[in-house]
Amino acid sequence: MPYWKLLFAAPVRKVFVGNDFCNLTIAMSKSNICSHLLAVCTLAVLLSACSASRKSSKTATPLPTVSKPVPEEKKKDNGKKEEKAAPFNVAAFGREVKKDVYNIALFSPLYLDSVFSTSTDIPGRTLPRYVLPGLDFYEGSQLALDSLQQQGIKLNVVIYDSKGRQNNPQTLLRNKSLDSTDLIIAAVGTPELKELSDVARGKEINMISATYPNDGGITGNPFLLITNSLLKTHCEAIQHYAQEGFATKNILLFHRNSTFEKHLVADFKADYEKTNSSKKSRIREVIWNDSTSETELAQYLLADRPNICIITALDETSAKDILRKLSVQMANYPLQVFGMPTWDIMKFREPEFKGMQIYYTSPYFNDKTDVYSRYITDYFKRVYKSRPSDMAFKGFELTWYFVKQLTDKGVYFNTNVNDPSKRVFSNFNYQPVYLKEGESIPDYFENKNIYIIQKGDSSDIKMNIQ
Secondary structure (H helix, E strand, O other), rough: OOOEEEEEOOOOOOOEEOOEEEEOOOOEEEEEEEHHHHHHOOOEEOOOOOOOOOOOOOOOOOOOOOOOOOOOOOOOOOOOOOOOOOOHHHHHHHOOOOOOEEEEEEOOOHHHHHOOOOOOOOOOOOHHHHHHHHHHHHHHHHHHHHHHOOOOOEEEEEEEEEOOOOOOOOHHHHOOOOOOOEEEEEOOOOOHHHHHHHHHHOOOOOEEOOOOOOOOOOOOOOEEEEOOOOOHHHHHHHHHHHHOOOOEEEEEEEOOOHHHHHHHHEEEEEHHHOOOOOOOEEEEEEEEEOOHHHHHHHOOOOOOOOEEEEEEEOOOHHHHHHHHHHHHOOOOOOEEEEHHHHHHHHHOOOHHOOOOOEEEEOOOOOOOOHHHHHHHHHHHHHHHHHOOOOOHHHHHHHHHHHHHHHHOOOOHHHHOOOOHHHHOOOOEEEEEEEEOOOOOOOOOOOOOOOOOEEEEOOOOOOOOOO
C-alpha cells in the first residue's frame, strides 16, 4: 500500500501507531491541530489517506496532462567515447538516482516549544498569530502529499518544527537524521536557512527554500534552490517591464536617501546599463523625504507621455506617504506606479488613491480559479471553517511540484527543474546564480520568474504573460 511517513501530522483519517490502526475522522480546529502535533511529535507514524477497503473523505486532485518527450535519435558510435561534462559542473547532477520510495524532510516554523512551554493547553484556545504561517504551510503540504499518495506515489516524509530546539540542523547532522534524505523543503528564514544549506551542500541534497526572499549570505551551494526571488531580481523585472511595455515613457525612480534604498537604486542602474533595447529610456532619480512638496515632485512629471513612477519603499507608511504626494498630480499627468513585492499585502483603499494605477511584483501568482485552488479552499472551509492563506497554497504548490520532479527525474532533477508540465499555480524559472565573475559552479539557483501584478478593487490582475 502506498504510504508517507510523518514525524507528526493532523488532521488525518487513519494513523498507524505500533501494531494498531486508529481512525481520526473529526474536523479539528487549528488549536487542536497544534495540540495534536505536540502530543505525537516524538512518534514516527505511518499515515494513509485511503485504503483498498475504505474510501477517503477527500476528493483526489486531478493531474495536469503530461506529454512524454520524444526520444532523441542516438548518434552512431564512431569508436570514440566522449566524456560528457556534468551539468553546471556539479558531478552529482550528472547521476541518475531513482528509487521506489523517496525520503523528504519538510521544515516549517511551528513554534511548538513556545506555544506549549508550560502545558499542553493553549491559553484562551487561540494560537498566537506568529504560529499560523508555518502551520498553514505544513497543512498545504499535507494536502499535496495526500493527493499524491492517492496516485500511488510512495514517500517517507518527516516534518520538522524548524523552531524546535531538538531540530537544530547541527543536532540533526550529529544524529544522522538527514543522512538518507533525498529532498529538503524548507519554509524557513535566518539563521535556519544558512544552517540547513550547509547540511544540504555537505550531503548533496537538493534543498528548496520555499518562502524566504533572500540568499542569507549563502555561497557555493548549487544544491540550494531559492523560490521567493531576491529584491535585485524584482528590480530587474520592473526595469525590463518599464522599458519594453511603453513606447514612450518618463521613467522616474522615487527613493529616500537611505543606505538600503540607495542599494536598490544601484541595482536598477546596473540592470539599466546591461539592457540592450531600442526602446531603452534613461531612468531619472527623485530623492524625496517627508518635507518634499507636491510642487517639487511635479517638476519631474510630463504631460505628453506615461510617467512610470517606480517606488523603492518597502513599508506601507512610506509607500502611502509618497503616493499621497503623487495622487494630487493625477488630474494633470498620466501616472503608472510600480512598487515593491511587499506591496502585495497592502490595501490602497483610501479615497485619494481611487483611480491610481498601482502595480507590484511577485514570483507567485494564483487567481484561485483552478481545480487545485478549489480543492484547497473547499478543504479549509469544511475542516477549519476559514479560508486558506497564501502560505497554504505555497505549501501545496512546492510540495506537489518537487515530489513530481523526484518521481519523474529522480533525486537529481536539476537539469529539468523548470518543467512546465508539473506547473500548479505559478511558473518557475530557476536559473544558476554566479556571485563572482568566472565561477564555474553556481552559488545557488534562483527563481527568476517575476509577475507584474496590478492592484484591483476586488482582485489583483496579472499583467505580463508568463
